[in-house]
Amino acid sequence: MRPFETRRWTGIDGVALLVGGVGVLLQQPAVLLMAVIGVGFAAYARSGTPPTVSLDISRELSDESPEPGDDVTVTVRVENTGDGSLADLRIVDGVPPALEVTEGTARLGTALRPGKSAVFAYDVTATRGKHEWEPTTVIARDPSGSIERSEEVLAETTLRCLPELGATAELPLRGLTTQYTGRVATDVAGVGVEFYATREYRPGDPLSRIDWNRYAREGELSTLQFREERAANVVLVVDTRESAYVAPHPDAPNAVERSVDAASRAFTALLASGDQVGVAAFGPEACWLPPSTGDDHRARARKTLATHPAFAPTPPANAQFFPSIRFRRLRRRFVADAQVLLFSPLVDDTVVRIARQFDAHGHLVTVISPDPTDDDTAGHTLARVERRNRISALRRAGVRVLDWGEESLATELARAERRWNR
Amino acid sequence: MRRLATVVGVVTVAAGLFVVFGGPATRFDFNYTFVTLVGALAVVQGLRYGLERRSTDFEQSATADPELRVHVPVPGDGHDDDIAKSAGWSYRAKNRRQTVREHLKSVAVETVATRENVTEAAARDRLEEGTWTTDPVAAAFLGPSTARPPIREQLRARLRRESAFSYHARRTVGAIAELQGTDADDAAESDGERR
Numbered sequence: 001m002r003p004f005e006t007r008r009w010t011g012i013d014g015v016a017l018l019v020g021g022v023g024v025l026l027q028q029p030a031v032l033l034m035a036v037i038g039v040g041f042a043a044y045a046r047s048g049t050p051p052t053v054s055l056d057i058s059r060e061l062s063d064e065s066p067e068p069g070d071d072v073t074v075t076v077r078v079e080n081t082g083d084g085s086l087a088d089l090r091i092v093d094g095v096p097p098a099l100e101v102t103e104g105t106a107r108l109g110t111a112l113r114p115g116k117s118a119v120f121a122y123d124v125t126a127t128r129g130k131h132e133w134e135p136t137t138v139i140a141r142d143p144s145g146s147i148e149r150s151e152e153v154l155a156e157t158t159l160r161c162l163p164e165l166g167a168t169a170e171l172p173l174r175g176l177t178t179q180y181t182g183r184v185a186t187d188v189a190g191v192g193v194e195f196y197a198t199r200e201y202r203p204g205d206p207l208s209r210i211d212w213n214r215y216a217r218e219g220e221l222s223t224l225q226f227r228e229e230r231a232a233n234v235v236l237v238v239d240t241r242e243s244a245y246v247a248p249h250p251d252a253p254n255a256v257e258r259s260v261d262a263a264s265r266a267f268t269a270l271l272a273s274g275d276q277v278g279v280a281a282f283g284p285e286a287c288w289l290p291p292s293t294g295d296d297h298r299a300r301a302r303k304t305l306a307t308h309p310a311f312a313p314t315p316p317a318n319a320q321f322f323p324s325i326r327f328r329r330l331r332r333r334f335v336a337d338a339q340v341l342l343f344s345p346l347v348d349d350t351v352v353r354i355a356r357q358f359d360a361h362g363h364l365v366t367v368i369s370p371d372p373t374d375d376d377t378a379g380h381t382l383a384r385v386e387r388r389n390r391i392s393a394l395r396r397a398g399v400r401v402l403d404w405g406e407e408s409l410a411t412e413l414a415r416a417e418r419r420w421n422r
Numbered sequence: 423m424r425r426l427a428t429v430v431g432v433v434t435v436a437a438g439l440f441v442v443f444g445g446p447a448t449r450f451d452f453n454y455t456f457v458t459l460v461g462a463l464a465v466v467q468g469l470r471y472g473l474e475r476r477s478t479d480f481e482q483s484a485t486a487d488p489e490l491r492v493h494v495p496v497p498g499d500g501h502d503d504d505i506a507k508s509a510g511w512s513y514r515a516k517n518r519r520q521t522v523r524e525h526l527k528s529v530a531v532e533t534v535a536t537r538e539n540v541t542e543a544a545a546r547d548r549l550e551e552g553t554w555t556t557d558p559v560a561a562a563f564l565g566p567s568t569a570r571p572p573i574r575e576q577l578r579a580r581l582r583r584e585s586a587f588s589y590h591a592r593r594t595v596g597a598i599a600e601l602q603g604t605d606a607d608d609a610a611e612s613d614g615e616r617r
Contacts, residue, residue, distance in 0.1 A: 014471025
């Protein structure tokens with residue numbers, strides 16, 4: 001940026017003139033002499049030249065891939081690679097928007113002679129996602145502080161925080177997809193445990209399947225058929241539109257963060273019960289991980305949910321997209337009997353429409369909705385009322401909704417399940 | 423430019439010194455009047471420059487707060503904004519009041535219809551009649567345009583720091599929220615959720 005005058009010394013020449021003038025009028029040599037001090041300061045202020053900033057900034061993280069909630073120490077080294085001294089240097093580090101400084105400060109005020117370096121450090125608390133540091137702001141002034149220059153220096157640093165999938169994933173998801181643990185009971189006769197129908201005996205049917213009671217009663221051979229069970233195909237759709245980035249208060253995690261957290265836990269639980277699970281984002285940035293099973297798939301999903309830009313913990317920079325087109329593209333990739341777990345704060349009507357469209361296309365939809373509303377002002381209360389009306393509308397339409405408040409997801413799920421099974 | 427100004431200044435000072443201390447040919451007559459005039463001029467200019475400071479702001483680069491997490495809005499910030507901006511006599515404020523009222527009305531209709539299990543038309547009728555709530559302010563706010571809250575309430579609204587409209591809107595939102603109830607699970611049961 002171009003250097004500019006800070007006007008810090010404006011008025012000093014006035015003081016010099018005033019004191020000098022008074023000295024002349026009163027014919028007091030001592031007072032007149034005092035004006036020299038003012039002249040000196042005025043000359044000092046004018047003598048400054050714009051500082052040339054030539055800095056080399058490097059950043060070091062104590063851990064580049066921490067667990068969520070871990071404290072990471074960031075050490076920043078600033079070296080003056082230019083020829084001139086920097087008498088007044090202020091540095092503000094470009095901490096990624098989703099990270100918060102918990103210990104120390106991300107700023108430094110110092111003076112640097114050529115070739116010398118300064119170091120400062122601060123702690124940030126890691127949150128899920130891929131966090132890139134933004135350019136560091138450097139403000140330099142000449143010794144008298146009358147001219148200032150502001151520059152941005154980029155030092156690329158990335159922190160990747162991938163939450164572990166698994167260990168803590170104790171979610172009672174039985175009621176979430178179907179009544180059978182991860183299995184869909186189909187209306188197809190085949191291999192299974194539940195009685196489905198009987199049919200006429202055909203040569204080759206196993207003896208264990210013959211309905212001997214009927215044979216004893218009527219003397220006719222017939223074969224028992226069982227209901228075929230199939231692994232459910234579940235797609236976790238996370239609402240990542242800009243409007244979903246809301247939180248009840250500044251310190252709370254926003255609805256997208258909570259949604260992704262819930263999605264990753266649901267993912268593990270569903271995968272463990274034998275379902276095929278896929279992941280999709282409904283937002284400006286597209287993301288699609290086709291339903292599958294296995295350890296490779298688990299690893300892929302972990303990486304996708306943690307670091308894919310679609311699931312970033314901060315709102316997208318370019319939020320333009322067409323929900324209906326995105327919906328159509330998404331749905332085309334679904335298999336016919338895929339179930340949908342939609343994670344959304346339900347703060348507008350678009351997502352309600354999307355949920356009902358999924359339902360209309362024959363997918364079993366369950367909405368898991370982290371509650372981002374508050375009731376401290378009239379507007380916030382109104383938003384809460386509207387959201388509850390949306391939930392009611394969805395429930396009336398036969399879509400299951402889990403209103404996830406402050407309690408843990410597992411608790412809320414257990415409660416919802418009781419209701420759903422009634 | 424700066425360098426040129428410095429050169430001009432130095433030359434001027436040198437010329438002045440030469441005039442004062444130079445040979446007898448350039449010698450100036452420094453009587454009392456002249457010196458006093460110079461002193462007075464210096465005082466006036468000094469005052470002028472000094473006062474300039476008062477109207478000059480110190481300029482410096484502003485820095486953001488990268489230490490803090492990015493702030494996301496709270497749902498309903500827009501509604502609060504609308505209500506806050508709807509005070510006053512301007513055409514725009516009047517329009518905004520109308521929009522806020524219509525919006526509250528539609529939310530109230532939906533809430534009444536859901537809660538009381540009636541059709542939207544019936545809910546609309548209840549709003550017109552003002553029988554949907556026990557709060558007279560809310561009833562009048564969403565009722566027919568001729569409806570006014572009781573005198574006592576009107577006076578209370580006048581005595582507040584916030585605008586009467588904002589006070590009434592707040593009461594109305596409170597009434598709708600009260601009608602809806604607090605427990606979402608109760609709501610679920612009356613929704614007759616079936617699968």
